[in-house]
Amino acid sequence: MFKKKKKLSVAAQRKADRLARLGYSTQDTLKFQDLNDEGLMKIDDDHYSRVYELGDVPFEAIGAEAQQEVIVSYGEAINTLDAKSHYQLLVVNERVGENAIENLLMPMAGTPDDVYRKEINDLMKARFSSEDNEFQVKRYAIITTEQKRASAAEISLSKAALAFQEPFRKGGVPLTLHGLSGEERVNLINQFTNPGMTMSKVDFQHQNAKDLVAPSFLELDNNQIQINQAHTRVLYAKYYPKVLEDDLIKNLTALNHEMVISLHAQPYNMRDLQKKIQTISQFNKIDRRRQQKDNAKDGVSSDFVSGLSEDIGQTTDALKEDFSKYGQKLFTGTLTVMVSAKNKSELRAITDEVKGVGEAEGVFFESAYNYQEEAFNTTLTLGWSFLNEDPDTYRDMTTLNIATQRPFTSVELQNPHGEFFGQNQITGNVITIDRKDKQDLLTPSGLVLGSSGSGKSVAVKYQLLNTLLNHPKDRIIIVDPESEYIEIGRQLGAQILDISTGTNNHLNLMDLADRTKLREEDKKLDLIKEKSNLLTTMFDKVLTLSDAQKGVIDLVTHDTYEQYEKPTLVNWQAVLKSRPEKIAQELALSTSPYTVGSQDVFSYETNLDLSNRFLIFNTKHLDENMKPFAMQVILDQIWKQVVASQNIVSTWLFFDEIQVNFQDQDSANWFANLWARVRKYGAIPTGITQNISNIMQFQGGRNLTSNTEFMMLLRQKAPDLKILKEELGFDENVLDQFVNERAEVGTGLIRVNGIMVPFKNPIPDHTRLYELLNTDVDTDKE
């Protein structure tokens, strides 16, 4: 009675169990023959397909002109396909895994500032779990080719993929195309056939791909399919208007249901087509009448006839012109939407929602009644439409029809190890940026631009707090001309350096960077010459020097460094005084207030402790006439610090109100040079200003902005909007939309190396974070 079972290996047993569970039909439902390691699928004897994951392309925040470029590129890409190929656009709206956020959260450090870590984490979590964010859209292009042999198919598909990408490249649209491997394809199909099951290390030699993706349970009904626990239904677009709105896909995915949208397009042979146009024109009249009759029967307006009927209905010539002049091709196409639910009533509700979105756009979705199996395969990632038995499901589509259904919305700025910068205003997703990531930013330099009160300082304080929390070793140096950072500095343990007359604080102007630590290309810098220039411009500003006097300053400076190892301005003054010339004596007298007199902040050995990891240079209380060169001395000191820290830690530099460094040509150059120079030593400078127009007046300022890949724009004034548009390449419409004079505080645009995302980052006012970032009151105002 009981037969002894032959003992199977564990793997074989598992496979046998699986097969037994599968039964014949579930596997048979999937209409493809084979899939190999490389991701090449054999659909039937004549057709092979490949899946390419498409990266998103910024669309919604780029302005009309750039949008057109995207559509045109996409249209041209579709046009590269010949009559022997088949295109499927697959858009998957999927639930985002819980753990995506886990990686972004800051771990607690067991220190008092954990209170901020927790609050920032909470902000991130709150934005992540808001309804908008539970879903993410993934998009795939599936290209199918007609070939008898796999090797030939491989070649023609590689060519097709390259050709598809070319128009985007030419149009400057940053589209990425990632060819899916066999394993990735198995996992993609499994998302629909066996949700939650991820396979790794698939052995395509010994495992049949169809076994791997066959659902364990499948029951077909004429109006739905039950796959495992899920009730699934495929709808198709039965009617749509001649000109399809471009936001159908977006509005469907915005329903926040798991959903798969497939658009199939099979190119006509254009030469045959042209010849046939005459004939089509004849048929069209009949077809049109028939369709209108059908429509009347279905209670649909007679406007909704297929795109082609309409086109041809106008004139045959117009269609010809469309094809020849506008480069349009004609395709036969199908649009399907697959939804699934826990039970039938939920499925009904979701179906109605999809129909509702369609109707609002003039698109009538209908369940693929009696063709659920074919429709399911059509929607899957195979690259073929199996609905040809039902001619109702087909529509002729022009290139433009297809291209307007572009799957692009907005890029995300989401670096997996980045810091939280707020929420994308379009998609609602969190924005995380790592300014040190060389893949995202060739140079980490950044600018924060916005009118007064737009939220610049809060944004910068927020960034520096994040830096302190996330990079415990890095140094932070702030140049704070308006005493805005004193309070946050006090709370976070900064060394606050009050650079002003009357204190006993000194920075030695004559300090030189450690030459041995300079980079090769800077070794040839004449540091003494630079000091001499600094002193010349400095004194020129207060005294207006003659050429002879400038000559004396130069000589004296060189002499001072020769006579003293670590000179100060006091030494410099002594050298000057020791010179016999009358002009030197006069100069010694007139410079004395700044060297040995009352304005002697920079005349003695540096006695400020610059070793703290967090330094704030505060110049608010310095005498007005000292401010311009004070800044240069401070910048020089900062450079020294940066050179000393290179290769040990990164130094983050925050310069608030950088317009103070753009008083004239000299100061502008000085600052722009420093900006370019510190970068090479691993420093990360951020400049903040409400006056970009002023900065752009100087060549130095223009150099600086063109070297800056990270930009944060907040609310702007009209003249600055003009500069941003004309000189910094921002799109007018985007600026108008997100940083106009009515933009809310703390909202705007972030541009990272050309990728732009509108952000918002409101700090809730009952938090410790808000308390900390809002401490902008100058506690010791005069």
Ligand SMILES: Nc1ncnc2c1ncn2[C@@H]1O[C@H](COP(=O)(O)OP(=O)(O)O)[C@@H](O)[C@H]1O
């Ligand atoms: N992200 C934000 N969340 C909440 N309030 C903000 C935010 N940004 C700015 N504010 C509010 O606006 C005020 C002005 O911002 P601030 O950063 O000082 O502007 P700016 O430096 O551009 O002049 C702040 O004191 C604060 O009350």
Ligand SMILES: [Mg+2]
């Ligand atoms: Mg400010």
